[in-house]
Amino acid sequence: MDSSMVRKRRADALSRTRIVEAAIVLLDSAGEGALTFRALAAKLDTGLGALYHHLTDKADLVAAACDTIVVKVLTNLDASAEPVDRVRQLGLALYDAMDQHPWLGSTLPRVRGLSVVRILEPIGQSLVQLDVPQPEQWSTASALLHYMLGVGGQTAANAQVARLGDMNRESYLEAAAKEWAALDPVAFAFVRSVAGQLPRHSDRQDFLAGLDLILAGTRMLTVASKTRPRRKA
Amino acid sequence: MDSSMVRKRRADALSRTRIVEAAIVLLDSAGEGALTFRALAAKLDTGLGALYHHLTDKADLVAAACDTIVVKVLTNLDASAEPVDRVRQLGLALYDAMDQHPWLGSTLPRVRGLSVVRILEPIGQSLVQLDVPQPEQWSTASALLHYMLGVGGQTAANAQVARLGDMNRESYLEAAAKEWAALDPVAFAFVRSVAGQLPRHSDRQDFLAGLDLILAGTRMLTVASKTRPRRKA
């Protein structure tokens, strides 16, 4: 019962879930480069080989970490909302998760397993409810998925650069804005013209604006198909 | 003048450009995992340290490889085309480059340097020409950029999985379709419903369809702004 005994007998046994949770903590606190089997073993106070008894691979570990977050995001969604709102909610929830766990955006695309399919499913279901014509359902769902993943990748990259330079978000954006403003006025006319808004802008709002752009384009697909009315199911 | 002398005196001296070109060949032929300073040194018949005399980092090398491709893509664009067509051309050219160099899609987002800004610039210029209102220019250009990068990331991931499994595109897609068809009928209703089209679909056409979705949404921004007409410059 005394503390030395508790320390000897581990509070909870090593398990896949515990390892993955520790991996997420490691990734969140110090970035992708910090996830190491050795660091993980030290954090869990165990040996290297023990980890391989619960995981097949590092890829397996990363995939499990991703899937844990993705499942959590999808579980918290409100299924009763209108289809368009469901997609927006899903997008924002995913954005927030990628913002909170920057390693997610760079890892999710290349992860094996169901994580990406899990995200695709509610998107597709919403499009079906929106009466997007069958031939366009797949490409539209893909477009929404790729957009979300693309934003996540960039979020991850920015977080990584900021971390390497040991900067916070504001100083990073201001440095980028200054860099852009110094570019060639002819070749980079547009980028220079928007450099000023860079430090003040909200990535989250921009994400939603882009999502709404795709959803607006999607609405036109349904409108176009409604001119040839189909009977209801 | 005889061949032994030619072999002794290297045909062309080691240079940053030559190194980057060799790196691209290595990446194209065997994937991201094959790009190693040791492999590169062997290919160029030089020492390890010599490479560091022309490069600061591995990140520097990868960034240079990316930028080489990006610059090539952008150089070949037809600047005289209509704005919408310019964006589509740019998108397709980028898609093709990412298809041909699968490592590009997974690397581009996290690369330091101008590569991403180079892509953003012509997108933004096209939006200006399209009379997209100033407040929406940045978020719209970002959306288009992120979409393109998102598709590239997925292309890269698919190529990677196919390479690991030693499969060609067709057998990879058929395996994925079979996997999807075996998913839970309730939880994955949508994904199952589109599994059949997976082997036959064209990623390139889907990419364009998604791009057009965003462009259709963008057109609505300009139409909306035209109801309050502004004087011409």
Add this chain to the structure above:
DNA sequence: ACCTGAACACCGTTCAAGT
């Protein structure tokens, strides 16, 4: 069955030493 940690085959990067 579950765990340990030394050992192996790699990496990126550095640096004294050469030309």
Add this chain to the structure above:
DNA sequence: ACCTGAACACCGTTCAAGT
């Protein structure tokens, strides 16, 4: 100035050996 290659400090992964 440019190049060499041994050396260093890491990796992921394996595996005989322990309990």
